[in-house]
Amino acid sequence: MARTGTDVLVIGGGIIGLGLAWRAAQRGLAVTVVDPAPGGGAAQVAAGMLAPVTELQYGEEPLLRLGMASNERYAAFAAELTEASGLDTGYRQTGTLAVALDSDDREELRELHRFHQRLGLASQWLTGRECRKLEPMLAPGVRGGLHVSDDHQVDGRRLCRALVEACTRAGVGFHRTSAAELLLTDGRASGVRLEDGGQLTADQIVLAAGPHSHLLPGLPEGVLPAIRPVKGQILRLRIPASYAPFLSRNVRAVVRGQHIYLVPRADGELVIGATSEEQGYDTTVTAGGVYELLRDAHELVPGLTELPLVETSAGLRPGSPDNAPLLGPTALPGLVAATGHYRNGVLLTPVTADLLAEYLTTGVTPELAAPFSPSRFSSKVAA
Numbered sequence: 001m002a003r004t005g006t007d008v009l010v011i012g013g014g015i016i017g018l019g020l021a022w023r024a025a026q027r028g029l030a031v032t033v034v035d036p037a038p039g040g041g042a043a044q045v046a047a048g049m050l051a052p053v054t055e056l057q058y059g060e061e062p063l064l065r066l067g068m069a070s071n072e073r074y075a076a077f078a079a080e081l082t083e084a085s086g087l088d089t090g091y092r093q094t095g096t097l098a099v100a101l102d103s104d105d106r107e108e109l110r111e112l113h114r115f116h117q118r119l120g121l122a123s124q125w126l127t128g129r130e131c132r133k134l135e136p137m138l139a140p141g142v143r144g145g146l147h148v149s150d151d152h153q154v155d156g157r158r159l160c161r162a163l164v165e166a167c168t169r170a171g172v173g174f175h176r177t178s179a180a181e182l183l184l185t186d187g188r189a190s191g192v193r194l195e196d197g198g199q200l201t202a203d204q205i206v207l208a209a210g211p212h213s214h215l216l217p218g219l220p221e222g223v224l225p226a227i228r229p230v231k232g233q234i235l236r237l238r239i240p241a242s243y244a245p246f247l248s249r250n251v252r253a254v255v256r257g258q259h260i261y262l263v264p265r266a267d268g269e270l271v272i273g274a275t276s277e278e279q280g281y282d283t284t285v286t287a288g289g290v291y292e293l294l295r296d297a298h299e300l301v302p303g304l305t306e307l308p309l310v311e312t313s314a315g316l317r318p319g320s321p322d323n324a325p326l327l328g329p330t331a332l333p334g335l336v337a338a339t340g341h342y343r344n345g346v347l348l349t350p351v352t353a354d355l356l357a358e359y360l361t362t363g364v365t366p367e368l369a370a371p372f373s374p375s376r377f378s379s380k381v382a383a
């Protein structure tokens, strides 16, 4: 049986695993990624809205700090990635407009605005008329909105392609198979047995397998909590060149209690998301999901039903018990977590990559990662 050793073994080559593999390799570590299809996962489906301010929930201030830190790094991260890979990431500084369609929505948005003000976040209240002046395709009934000039967008698919290329150029090794079992030596994570029969050993193993992270055979009980899959269905429409500019920035709203967002890309793609469904690992696109997305998006921007619908898809967000990520060493020596990013995987990629690379090279958990220690969920580990 072939055995090879490496400094860092990353289980899961989705956007999170790739980002940290690239950063760790840049710091001189020998890194290997195990994934049957690197660059796959939820980022292939995600709209790529970078929205720490407009997606802010009450009680999530530590997550806001992490999201803001990642958002601030995005422009430089995307530019460096393009330089390293020769590929564009679709990062665009568009800003986001969150609008209200009725008086209840307007009150809710006003409350969110007050919350933003208390936290000192840049967010501007606009009347319905001012919203439509920014985005003339909005429904005439829009009652008001919040303009957040720092919530931007990136194309998750382009980002993944660029990360695979940058990792390859930085010397990251890829094993295009699944991890079949975590191997332990003297109570320490020491390697994995692979689905294809091989075996890899490593000084440090990073578990970055999204909603599959806790399911790795051999993982001792109590090390990781269950990471629940939260399905999101999403639509891709195409804006013909003759319709441009259809929308100039991300537009979002809450319609009948459901979040809906529209992300217009520079290449004419318009992404509409997303459902939020907790029903296991199923990724079927349903007629009901497509209907609800189109119905709600149509209330926001009636003209979009004229556009060609080019793709429907569904992905799984990895939700931890408190919906915040798990970043850093686990209770099992040698095993590090980078998972549970829930609705924020694309946003949190740059900061996760930096924090994990710092931990992997220094053995010290950076202060920004401390609130997200996996140990907040650990019970006694039976290794």
Ligand code: GLY
Residues within 6 Å of the ligand: 049, 232, 273, 274, 317, 342, 343, 344
């Ligand atoms: N961040 C958007 C979503 O998860 O739907």
